[in-house]
Amino acid sequence: MRQASVTPHSTLYEQVAERLGEAIAAGTLRAGDRLPSVRQLSASERVSVSTVLQAYLHLESLGLIETRPQSGHYVRQRERPLPAEPQVSRPAALATPVSVSALVARVYRAANDPRIVPLGAALPSSALLPTRRLNRELAAIAREAGEVAIEYDMPPGCLALRQQVARRSLDWGCPLAPEDFVMTCGASEALHLSLFAVARPGDTVAIESPAYYGTLQAIEAQGLRALEIPSHPRHGMELDALEAALTKRKVAAVLVVPSFSNPLGSCMPEENRQRLVEMLAGRGIPLIEDDIYGDLHFGPRRPRPAKAHDKEGLVLLCGSFSKTLAPGYRVGWVAPGRFREKVELLKFAQTVATPTLPQLAIAAFLRDGGYDRHLRTLRRRLEAQVRQVVEAVGEHFPEGTRATRPEGGSLLWVELPRKVDALVLHARALEAGISIAPGPIFSAQKRYGNFIRLSCGFPWSPRLEGALATLGCLARNMA
Incomplete structure (x- = not known):
């Protein structure tokens, strides 16, 4: 039996059950497969027979396995009903102060x-992240980089990483140059800087509904008002509703997560992304695009960012490596289009620079293809x-x-x-x-x-x- 990570504070039988449960979840043990006998598992896990019996009883209570008299324990075939999907959200058409x-x-x-x-x-x-590999990269760079590793990496940030992100933008179908990016302390700072760059206190920002609470906190911190737009659980923001709202009130910016929004997980269709960019460009309204989940697509292709349709420099594209690689490194970026100079100045005023070592470690990880394999x-x-x-x-x-x-x-x-x-x-x-x-x-x-x-x-x-x-x-x- 392979060793797997177990939950802190769990008992010995729970640890055995967790390892078996993970093997079932991963498909190593499939429906109908016979599990090791109690004595076999006792020997391989180096635990008592009573511990194995408790583990099997626990798995049986969860419906993962079944006991067949005079035959043994087997992975259970489960036909699970899928719940229906939620309807399109219907928030009130109000610009609301956030609290x-x-x-x-x-x-x-x-x-x-x-x-x-x-x-x-x-x-x-x-457990899903390449922690050891990143730690090795970080240690090697700390030894070899000398003074560079401890100096401020002034905006726009680490050139080596900006080059790697620019190369990845070719795969997004949205080719950008290294000088188009400003490195940030995670996507949160990228969104804060973007809002600062395009809106003033008291302005209204149109957002999806429901919306990520971090977005709402950023709007709250800057004294802005949120205009919640109905959203489809699969397709995201309803553009007809947005267009109707734009005809009735002044909006300083629109902030959306087209690819796998938080919390809906919706993915805006390509034609809707193009329509959204053109709709806003015709009105001179900036679009802040949060692309933090773009790399986590389940289909064969990564969705193209809305930024790919930007001809006026009005789309501020934000992302980070927090959801895919290293949350604690706090390394993100923004491609702010025509607002680049203003975003750079705001970045320096707020946090001066993004930590250098994590940027260099991620750049090295991207350069040798480790990121794509991961x-x-x-x-x-x-x-x-x-x-x-x-x-x-x-x-x-x-x-x-x-x-x-x-x-x-x-x-x-x-x-x-x-x-x-x-x-x-x-x-x-x-x-x-x-x-x-x-x-x-x-x-x-x-x-x-x-x-x-x-x-x-x-x-x-x-x-x-x-x-x-x-x-x-x-x-x-x-x-």
Whole structure:
């Protein structure tokens, strides 16, 4: 039996069960396969027979395996019902002041507790990331770079990394030059700088609804107003609704996540991206495009950014390596078009520079092809994990639950029956050792009171399935 990472604080039988559960999830053990006998597994795992029996009982209680009298234990064939998809969102057509930070802080205060099952975290598990390889790159550069490694890397930032990102833009179908990019401290800073560059306090910014709470916090921090636009769970922002809104009120900018939005996981069709860019260009309105999930597509091709249709320099394209490579490195970028000089000055005023060593390490990783190999594996793992979470929601959650069908990224948006209060469910889930992201933090209007966002960024395991079963039970009791 291969060794797998196990959850801190889990008991010995839970560790054995997790390893078997991961083998089932990965397809190493398939439906109908016979598991090792109790004595065989006891010997290979170097645990007692009673520990193995407990592990098998635990897996059986989760529906992963079944016991056949006088035959042994087998991987169970499960036909799981898939929930229906949510409808198009219908926010009120109001430009709303934003005040979500206090709620976000309350929700995420316990997010770093290792005892909590992190179903609310919007990041991939470190088990899916090339940590050792990056650490080797970082150590080698620290030894060899000399003084360069500890000096400020003034805006626009590390040339070696800007060159690598520019080369990748050819694959996006959006060829950009190294001088088109400004390196930032993650995509969050890229979005903040973009908003500063195109809007002033009191201005209105049109956004998807639901929208990532970090976007709402950025709008709140700058004293802007949010205009929530209806969004389709598969196709993203409804452009007819946006166009109607633009005829009625002045909008300083539009901010969207065309590729696998947070929290919907929607992917805007190519023709809609072109229409969006042309619609805004005709009105002289900047488009801030958050492309942080673009590399995490499940299909054969990466979606082209809306920036590929930009002829006026009005699209500010933002991205980072936080969701694909190293969240803690905090390395992102923005290609701000005609606003480049202003963004560079704002970058220097806010944080002076992006840390040098992480930029150099990522540049080296990209240069030798390691990033593309890693992405191929990461995308396969995330696609499988999203499917498993959707199936678990269909099996364990109350009747009437709906869930999105993301074609990329690592997030799932779940609509619960109307009687289920997402904030109350969040509190009860935390008491059970599970974190979720409740719907109201994804709306300036505090909508989506019966919605939650679930993370699919962690390897499938009995502990994860058990948490989803518990969450479903809590929701059923409330419904």
